[in-house]
Amino acid sequence: MMDAIEKKLLKEVADLDALPVGAYNIRANGQPGGRHTTANIDITTKADKPGIDIHIKPGTVNESVHIPVILSQTGLKDLVYNDFYIGENADVTIIAGCGIHNCGGADAQHDGIHTFYLAKNAKLRYVEKHYGEGEGRGKRLMNPTTIVHLAEGAHMEMETTQIAGIDDTLRKTSGDLAAGASLVVHDKIMTTGNQHAIADFAVDLNGDGCSANVISRSVAKDKSQQEFISRLNGNCACAGHTECDAIIMDHACVLASPQLTANNVDASLIHEAAIGKIAGEQLVKLMTLGLTEKQAEDQIVNGFLK
Amino acid sequence: MLELKHVGFETEGNKEILHDVNLTINDRFVAITGPNGGGKSTLAKVIAGIYTPTAGQILLDGVDITNLSITERANLGVSYAFQQPVRFKGLQVHDLLGLAAGKDTTVNEACNYLSEVGLCARDYIDREIDASLSGGELKRIEIAMVLARATKLSIFDEPEAGIDLWSFQNLIRVFEKMYERTRGTILIISHQERILNIADTIVVIKGGQVDKVGPRAQLLPCLLGSADAGGACSVLADKVEGVRG
Numbered sequence: 346m347m348d349a350i351e352k353k354l355l356k357e358v359a360d361l362d363a364l365p366v367g368a369y370n371i372r373a374n375g376q377p378g379g380r381h382t383t384a385n386i387d388i389t390t391k392a393d394k395p396g397i398d399i400h401i402k403p404g405t406v407n408e409s410v411h412i413p414v415i416l417s418q419t420g421l422k423d424l425v426y427n428d429f430y431i432g433e434n435a436d437v438t439i440i441a442g443c444g445i446h447n448c449g450g451a452d453a454q455h456d457g458i459h460t461f462y463l464a465k466n467a468k469l470r471y472v473e474k475h476y477g478e479g480e481g482r483g484k485r486l487m488n489p490t491t492i493v494h495l496a497e498g499a500h501m502e503m504e505t506t507q508i509a510g511i512d513d514t515l516r517k518t519s520g521d522l523a524a525g526a527s528l529v530v531h532d533k534i535m536t537t538g539n540q541h542a543i544a545d546f547a548v549d550l551n552g553d554g555c556s557a558n559v560i561s562r563s564v565a566k567d568k569s570q571q572e573f574i575s576r577l578n579g580n581c582a583c584a585g586h587t588e589c590d591a592i593i594m595d596h597a598c599v600l601a602s603p604q605l606t607a608n609n610v611d612a613s614l615i616h617e618a619a620i621g622k623i624a625g626e627q628l629v630k631l632m633t634l635g636l637t638e639k640q641a642e643d644q645i646v647n648g649f650l651k
Numbered sequence: 652m653l654e655l656k657h658v659g660f661e662t663e664g665n666k667e668i669l670h671d672v673n674l675t676i677n678d679r680f681v682a683i684t685g686p687n688g689g690g691k692s693t694l695a696k697v698i699a700g701i702y703t704p705t706a707g708q709i710l711l712d713g714v715d716i717t718n719l720s721i722t723e724r725a726n727l728g729v730s731y732a733f734q735q736p737v738r739f740k741g742l743q744v745h746d747l748l749g750l751a752a753g754k755d756t757t758v759n760e761a762c763n764y765l766s767e768v769g770l771c772a773r774d775y776i777d778r779e780i781d782a783s784l785s786g787g788e789l790k791r792i793e794i795a796m797v798l799a800r801a802t803k804l805s806i807f808d809e810p811e812a813g814i815d816l817w818s819f820q821n822l823i824r825v826f827e828k829m830y831e832r833t834r835g836t837i838l839i840i841s842h843q844e845r846i847l848n849i850a851d852t853i854v855v856i857k858g859g860q861v862d863k864v865g866p867r868a869q870l871l872p873c874l875l876g877s878a879d880a881g882g883a884c885s886v887l888a889d890k891v892e893g894v895r896g
């Protein structure tokens with residue numbers, strides 16, 4: 346049975362009040378916390394290392410898999426390897442998420458290494474949310490790694506969010522795309538206090554007609570630090586776009602370092618980066634509607650990360 | 652009632668933009684016009700609290716608001732639709748309409764404001780107020796926000812700019828309706844005869860000063876005449892007054 350803290354974490358990261366419908370695997374404090382499989386979706390525990398294998402049969406549509414991880418024990422370091430195999434022509438949603446509640450003095454850490462294999466024409470929407478809370482002095486750390494392999498015509502949409510409470514994070518995302526495949530990443534992050542976050546994207550565009558679009562929106566407050574690193578390698582006739590749009594406040598620091606490599610004349614690669622404070626006229630407009638400066642700021646930040 | 656007493660405004664670089672502006676606005680419907688760069692928008696910003704006057708006093712219903720912040724003035728009942736509306740990444744039309752109305756607006760209420768300014772609510776309610784909106788669309792949403800606020804003083808800065816011809820007549824109707832519905836004052840900065848035509852009072856701002864102020868019947872012929880008749884205007888106006896008197 347889950348206690349109140351664990352239930353709250355589950356609600357934050359997976360928007361779940363009760364056990365999800367469809368397939369799921371819950372990991373709580375490094376231990377299995379419940380599993381359900383369906384006729385088309387199988388989940389098995391790895392024999393050689395911590396983690397699970399998720400197999401989705403070809404042609405599976407309108408099904409979802411929830412794989413939340415929650416940590417509420419101080420001092421726990423959790424490392425998992427999860428591999429996902431999405432069959433040809435499947436069209437599914439996977440919702441992952443990690444919540445840490447650390448009220449003790451020792452660091453709590455979760456590192457998840459997720460590898461996706463999308464077969465021909467498979468479609469996947471992958472949602473990942475990170476959340477931390479707890480009054481303890483111990484840090485809340487997360488280092489998610491996502492590796493995606495997209496076969497011909499496969500399409501993956503990734504939405505990753507980290508809005509509060511993680512002290513230190515290194516998010517690594519890498520991918521390779523075959524002909525006609527497409528990858529879209531929406532990454533949202535907000536850091537406060539002394540938090541430090543690095544987002545590192547590397548995508549190899551290998552097959553003609555493939556495309557990648559990485560869009561990052563971030564807000565850095567207080568003394569927090571963020572780094573956005575992106576590397577796109579265009580090895581064929583392909584389209585690549587990365588965008589880093591950051592609001593910086595207080596004494597925060599944001600670094601964007603995009604790298605584009607075109608190894609083919611037909612590779613079209615674009616990077617856009619904009620880092621700046623909240624536009625004064627935006628604050629003024631909301632203040633003329635009766636909001637205080639602080640309320641205006643909150644509205645602008647919330648809207649930006651919505 | 653809005654009173655401006657000897658209001659002046661200088662920029663930080665000591666450039667004087669408004670000089671000794673004296674105005675008492677009693678009428679319900681006032682149009683401000685005048686040449687480009689004359690100081691109309693600056694005056695609106697001084698009234699809304701976006702700029703703090705460097706001289707003089709501003710009174711709203713007898714209350715000195717000269718040193719009040721933008722927020723305080725907004726809460727006392729001042730609304731300002733910008734000449735150049737602001738775009739926001741991520742905020743949606745219904746978010747801003749809700750903030751403007753000052754409460755959780757139902758989708759229905761928000762839709763009514765949009766319909767009023769000629770936007771099909773269904774298409775716009777969830778749109779982001781970002782670069783994807785056209786200039787005219789943005790301008791209409793800006794007007795809808797002031798409608799949603801329904802305060803005692805509503806300032807519109809060139810509301811007709813970028814609004815297409817067909818909609819122009821509807822825009823006039825928006826102001827007429829607002830005039831009937833609210834008990835407040837509507838202050839419209841405009842270069843358009845058709846808008847000046849519905850004003851009770853017309854104010855001409857030129858070179859950072861009040862150049863002329865008077866009832867529409869008196870000022871409008873003179874303003875329209877001055878476009879082709881040059882300086883003959885004031886003489887003519889005096890004569891008209893003389894005949895009437």
Ligand SMILES: Nc1ncnc2c1ncn2[C@@H]1O[C@H](COP(=O)(O)OP(=O)(O)OP(=O)(O)O)[C@@H](O)[C@H]1O
Nearest residue numbers: 662666668685686687688689690691692693694734
């Ligand atoms: N912040 C500022 N710093 C320097 N000059 C300014 C500033 N704001 C306005 N001005 C100048 O003050 C003058 C009045 O500007 P304002 O925008 O009030 O004119 P306006 O009457 O609204 O003109 P328009 O009809 O073109 O909208 C202009 O010459 C403008 O360049």
Ligand SMILES: [Mg+2]
Nearest residue numbers: 691692693734
């Ligand atoms: Mg102006």
